[in-house]
Amino acid sequence: MTGGRKTVGKKEGKFLMVDCFTSWCAPCKKMEKEVYPLQAVGDHMRNDFVAIKVQLDTTKSDDEYTTGWYSEANAITSKYQVEVYPTYLFFNPEGKLVHRAVGFQQEDMFLATLNRARDAEHQIYTLLGTFDEGKLDLSLMPELVKSLKDIGERQKAYEVANVYIEKYLLKLDKDELYKEANIGFIGSNVRTSNSPAFAIFIKNSFEADSVTYAGFSRDVVEHMIVRENIMPAVERWKQTGTVKVKRQEWARINQVVQDKYGRAYADRTVLKQQIAWCKANAQWQDVVQYNVRLIEEFGLDTAGNGALYTNNTIYNTIFVHTDDRTTLKKCARWMKIICDAHPEDGGIWTHMQISFTSWGIRRVQFNMSKRHLLSIQVTRR
Numbered sequence: 511m512t513g514g515r516k517t518v519g520k521k522e523g524k525f526l527m528v529d530c531f532t533s534w535c536a537p538c539k540k541m542e543k544e545v546y547p548l549q550a551v552g553d554h555m556r557n558d559f560v561a562i563k564v565q566l567d568t569t570k571s572d573d574e575y576t577t578g579w580y581s582e583a584n585a586i587t588s589k590y591q592v593e594v595y596p597t598y599l600f601f602n603p604e605g606k607l608v609h610r611a612v613g614f615q616q617e618d619m620f621l622a623t624l625n626r627a628r629d630a631e632h633q634i635y636t637l638l639g640t641f642d643e644g645k646l647d648l649s650l651m652p653e654l655v656k657s658l659k660d661i662g663e664r665q666k667a668y669e670v671a672n673v674y675i676e677k678y679l680l681k682l683d684k685d686e687l688y689k690e691a692n693i694g695f696i697g698s699n700v701r702t703s704n705s706p707a708f709a710i711f712i713k714n715s716f717e718a719d720s721v722t723y724a725g726f727s728r729d730v731v732e733h734m735i736v737r738e739n740i741m742p743a744v745e746r747w748k749q750t751g752t753v754k755v756k757r758q759e760w761a762r763i764n765q766v767v768q769d770k771y772g773r774a775y776a777d778r779t780v781l782k783q784q785i786a787w788c789k790a791n792a793q794w795q796d797v798v799q800y801n802v803r804l805i806e807e808f809g810l811d812t813a814g815n816g817a818l819y820t821n822n823t824i825y826n827t828i829f830v831h832t833d834d835r836t837t838l839k840k841c842a843r844w845m846k847i848i849c850d851a852h853p854e855d856g857g858i859w860t861h862m863q864i865s866f867t868s869w870g871i872r873r874v875q876f877n878m879s880k881r882h883l884l885s886i887q888v889t890r891r
Contacts, residue, residue, distance in 0.1 A: 540614050
């Protein structure tokens with residue numbers, strides 16, 4: 511923005527909020543309709559801000575006011591790298607960018623955003639400037655990390671997080687370190703397997719899981735394996751237009767992972783990524799085969815999310831893409847186990863459908879009432 515427009519609130523001692531929107535943006539229209547008209551929001555804006563809305567796209571129906579902002583809109587998009595809509599840019603009365611927020615926000619959340627925009631201890635760019643000078647208080651870093659992630663500045667967020675982890679968290683004694691917030695923060699932000707913080711999830715997985723959830727350490731390690739050992743290959747395959755990846759290539763990746771983390775981590779993580787790759791490339795027979803192998807080799811997860819994933823995989827993938835009765839009978843047995851573990855959930859639908867299909871019946875219509883089966887209409891293949 512031009513200097514004059516950025517300092518539009520200087521005479522009144524007010525902050526400037528620039529609402530960057532597009533003509534097609536649904537969340538932008540939702541803000542305009544549901545949040546801006548609210549009295550609490552309007553009062554806050556009038557008292558403390560000068561607000562400007564700037565349309566960043568162009569349409570044939572743009573009026574004279576909108577076209578008059580075209581040059582400014584292009585400059586805003588470029589200078590402030592606006593890629594998400596709506597984006598709210600906040601300038602202090604001197605015209606300096608101090609804060610940023612994105613997306614649709616309910617009343618309470620938007621009021622909190624307005625308050626943070628005026629408070630130097632919560633302004634993203636004010637805190638970031640202090641951080642870059644090496645003067646930011648460690649206690650303010652977790653909030654800054656979250657705020658940076660919220661606006662899409664993930665690389666900078668990880669930079670701040672790394673300082674917080676190394677200079678504060680890793681210097682705590684064991685009783686203080688092993689708390690849910692601390693271990694959760696490390697697990698969400700550690701970016702390299704060479705970090706001493708990552709070793710927590712290899713050497714002290716029991717302690718880390720005990721304050722988070724069972725399998726948290728495994729999830730962190732698998733995420734690191736994907737990031738460092740699998741995604742580089744995936745990106746290379748995408749760039750070269752590879753669709754069918756040779757088994758030898760997967761085996762090579764598996765061996766690299768196995769050498770560093772052991773066979774269990776290698777087999778499980780690589781197999782899950784084979785599923786993801788084949789699914790993305792519509793190689794459905796391989797997707798079916800690998801999903802069955804995943805359960806057979808690593809067990810049936812009957813916990814909440816695991817059971818839901820298995821139910822969805824069996825119904826939406828295996829049931830749709832295979833007629834192999836041996837496979838379908840296996841899935842029927844697995845769904846019976848899940849239904850017994852979660853009788854209140856909807857897995858009974860998948861269980862019955864898979865069971866009938868494994869018997870040679872493909873089309874089944876159920877008439878259910880309060881979980882009691884009233885009638886079935888079947889059509890044989």
